[in-house]
Amino acid sequence: MLPSPAISSEPTHGLWKKGIQAGLPIAIGYMPVAFTFGLLAKAAGLSLFETVGMSIIVFAGASQYIALSMVAAASGAAELILTTFIMNIRHLLMSASLKERAEDEPKWIKAIYAFFITDETFSVAATSQEKKITASYLLGLGLAAYSSWVVFSGAGYLMGSGLPESLQASMGIALYAMFIALLVPAAKKSRKVIALAGTAAVLNSLFSFIPFLSGGWGIILSTLIAAVSIEFFVKGDERNE
Amino acid sequence: MNDNLIWVIIGMGLVTYIPRMLPLVMFHTNNLHPRVQGILKNVPFAILGALIFPGVLTINPDSVLYGVIGAAAAFIAAWLNLNVIIVVLASILVLYGYTFL
Incomplete structure (x- = not known):
């Protein structure tokens, strides 16, 4: 070299x-x-x-x-x-x-x-x-x-x-595979990450059955609900990320 | 509407750009409540969950299994701590192979 x-x-x-x-x-x-x-x-x-x-x-x-x-x-x-x-x-x-x-x-x-x-x-x-x-x-x-x-x-x-x-x-899998590749290493280290992604995933899947929540709103709502509720549940006990 | 389509496109561009730009440029967030900061730090991981599901299950409208196989391949590759680009290429390859089964 x-x-x-x-x-x-x-x-x-x-x-x-x-x-x-x-x-x-x-x-x-x-x-x-x-x-x-x-x-x-x-x-x-x-x-x-x-x-x-x-x-x-x-x-x-x-x-x-x-x-x-x-x-x-x-x-x-x-x-x-x-x-x-x-x-x-x-x-x-x-x-x-x-x-x-x-x-x-x-x-x-x-x-x-x-x-x-x-x-x-x-x-x-x-x-x-x-x-x-x-x-x-x-x-x-x-x-x-x-x-x-x-x-x-x-x-x-x-x-x-x-x-x-x-x-x-x-090739349709590419972007999803990337999202998974970004999520898994963080999820291995933190249960909070699993809770956040899991909650939002379940909510967004449920919302996909509700016509007026399809498109942009489902993602915003599920993300917000997960981010807010987990923040209040987890409080201070997992600050070591 | 072909005559003014370019103006519609510019309008679409504006209403897309403004939400991208406003918080980053305009908000004065130096003294945000720690709770709000915590919530904003949670957003990336929550949104990843919402971006993956249920979308990944519908990449092939005829077969949920197709998406499941692709997601499983990505999950395993990511679990092995492979580089993101390798994870992406590996899952494309697995599904490409699967279509010939």
Whole structure:
């Protein structure tokens, strides 16, 4: 191994790379989802510009899918925007939670990396071993996920035919496998984590049978109920995480 | 509505960005009650539970077993402390193999 040229005085450089690395599983997981979005967007009559534009500007999977079905159903603009808002209101919770661990950095920088908060980037960042979450880390993470989302939306539109069915189906596990991989190591160390995830999982499964709680609300409600109730049950006796 | 679709997309972008940005940039949370801090720290683990279930069971609309097998593969790989990317690739491979059984 070559002697390393004077240890970099910028620790942020390494964090940026770490972020990209942590974003790779998301990039893989987004691939089939974005690809399918591109395909469906074409079928719904969007132009390539509108399809890629939506992925660039909105960057939120589920609500983009719903937007397509609403465009196809000729829904009104206000209805479409309101639905998007409701679907994505859960980001409030993630943004507030992330703030608790965010490095003290200028607001405008936070305003930039806030754009990249998704279920997936949040989960990775919030469970990472970093002591404080920095802009470099989050931007690396966010850009890895974002570029996959944007590029494969366009690719899906242009290819015009699906991935081979067996591959498409098996790749559907990717994001869930990532969530499981983030959860299990923490759950092995803490019963509180098991209680939190278990409670929210059971609640969200129950909520999925209630029509008006589908979409965004089920996730927010189950997360909030679990996070609040466990905090009060567990009190101070497991502060050793 | 094709003419104004790009404006709708911009509107969608705004209502998606604002909830992402507001708490992080605007809230003054330095003196939050410890209880509230505790709750916010609980959010990541709770949301992981809600993101996994029931979604993972429906990745193949025809077969719940499909999702169960994928989740089990991921769980075992994660239990062995394998890297996240390995866990993801392993579960894709297991399911890819399963479709040919």
